[in-house]
Structures are given as C-alpha cells and as structure tokens.
Amino acid sequence: AQTVTQSQPEMSVQEAETVTLSCTYDTSESDYYLFWYKQPPSRQMILVIRQEAYKQQNATENRFSVNFQKAAKSFSLKISDSQLGDAAMYFCAYTNAGNNRKLIWGLGTSLAVNP
Amino acid sequence: EPEVTQTPSHQVTQMGQEVILRCVPISNHLYFYWYRQILGQKVEFLVSFYNNEISEKSEIFDDQFSVERPDGSNFTLKIRSTKLEDSAMYFCASRESHQPQHFGDGTRLSIL
Numbered sequence: 001a002q003t004v005t006q007s008q009p010e011m012s013v014q015e016a017e018t019v020t021l022s023c024t025y026d027t028s029e030s031d032y033y034l035f036w037y038k039q040p041p042s043r044q045m046i047l048v049i050r051q052e053a054y055k056q057q058n059a060t061e062n063r064f065s066v067n068f069q070k071a072a073k074s075f076s077l078k079i080s081d082s083q084l085g086d087a088a089m090y091f092c093a094y095t096n097a098g099n100n101r102k103l104i105w106g107l108g109t110s111l112a113v114n115p
Numbered sequence: 116e117p118e119v120t121q122t123p124s125h126q127v128t129q130m131g132q133e134v135i136l137r138c139v140p141i142s143n144h145l146y147f148y149w150y151r152q153i154l155g156q157k158v159e160f161l162v163s164f165y166n167n168e169i170s171e172k173s174e175i176f177d178d179q180f181s182v183e184r185p186d187g188s189n190f191t192l193k194i195r196s197t198k199l200e201d202s203a204m205y206f207c208a209s210r211e212s213h214q215p216q217h218f219g220d221g222t223r224l225s226i227l
Contacts, residue, residue, distance in 0.1 A: 045218035100171045105158040
C-alpha cells in the first residue's frame with residue numbers, strides 16, 4: 001500500500017526567507033502524481049503545486065518549487081521569499097496514475113511565518 | 116474561476132440523527148470524491164464516484180455512509196445514525212480527466 005510521510009509536524013520561517021518542507025512516500029508504481037496542498041486557518045484545501053512522476057524536471061509555481069527525487073522517493077517543497085499569507089498547514093499527497101486517483105495524504109506540516 | 120461548492124459550512128447534529136452533506140462539483144468534471152479530516156489528524160479518503168457509481172470506497176465507508184448524484188449538479192454524502200466519532204471536516208473534490216482534484220471549502224460536522 002502506498003504511504004506518505006511528513007516528518008516535520010511544525011516549521012517556522014522568517015518573512016522573506018526560504019523554507020523547505022519534507023515529504024517522503026512509498027509506492028511500487030512507476031507512474032504517479034505528487035501534490036502539495038495548503039490549508040490555511042479557514043480550512044480550505046488549496047492546490048499549491050503538482051509533479052508528474054514521469055517528468056524529471058522539478059515543478060515550479062512562482063515562489064513555490066519542488067525537489068523531486070524519484071529514486072529516493074522524496075518530494076520536498078521549497079517556499080522562497082516567505083510571506084505572512086504562507087502561514088498554513090501544508091499537506092503532501094500522492095495518487096496513482098490510474099482512473100480513480102484517490103489522494104493519499106501525509107499528516108501535514110504546520111508552517112508559521114514570523115514577521 | 117469555477118469552484119466546488121459545499122453546503123452547509125457547519126452542521127450540528129444530535130447523535131443518532133441522519134445528515135446529508137451537499138456538494139456541487141465543477142460543471143464539466145467527471146470524477147467526484149469525499150474525504151474526511153478529523154481534527155488534528157490526517158485527511159482520509161472515503162469514496163470516489165464516476166459515471167454514476169462508486170468507483171472505490173475505503174474501509175471507513177461502511178453501511179452507515181452513502182453517496183448519491185440525484186441530479187446533474189449535486190453530489191451528496193449521507194451519514195445515517197451519526198456517532199460522536201463522525202465529527203470531522205468533510206471535503207468534496209472533483210476533477211476532469213488527467214487533472215488534479217479541486218476541493219470545496221468543506222463542511223464542519225459536529226455531533227453532540
């Protein structure tokens with residue numbers, strides 16, 4: 001069975017600095033997708049970034065980028081130039097490339113941004 | 116930008132009662148999902164729905180739960196005979212083929 005592990009329950013970063021959130025996963029599949037979702041205090045679930053396993057190039061979305069290491073089954077999220085609005089719970093999630101694509105979630109990392 | 120809409124935002128129910136959580140997926144999406152997040156715990160998959168039938172359900176999704184797409188727009192989760200441990204945030208999500216899931220804002224269910 002696939003699993004997702006986030007080993008950092010809490011992280012903090014100074015405003016304008018860079019922070020990296022860690023995620024590892026376990027799967028025997030070769031084709032899959034990985035995601036980072038942000039959950040602010042309002043409890044919405046917002047897609048931050050996604051990575052297709054067949055792509056070697058790391059995904060980027062403005063200040064957000066990932067370091068995808070397929071062999072190591074590692075998928076970290078880097079947030080550059082951190083802003084106060086980045087404070088939230090961040091979840092790493094995995095899905096197979098099949099039709100169903102249910103998401104399997106990590107426990108989350110709570111990110112605090114200090115002014 | 117189109118959104119997934121969930122109602123109500125907060126539902127308070129007495130233990131043993133039935134609740135129906137409602138979702139309006141994005142109109143051209145074909146795949147629908149329900150997830151649950153108990154406070155302080157991880158998000159858990161409940162059920163997926165495609166082509167008017169359940170495509171997969173988790174161990175959590177027992178006979179107490181059911182889903183329905185009663186018309187062309189709504190997607191509902193019914194919980195019968197609610198228990199205290201059903202208190203959680205319930206998220207609906209939908210997606211197009213080969214695209215990521217888009218989530219609603221969730222319904223906070225409180226069982227008293």
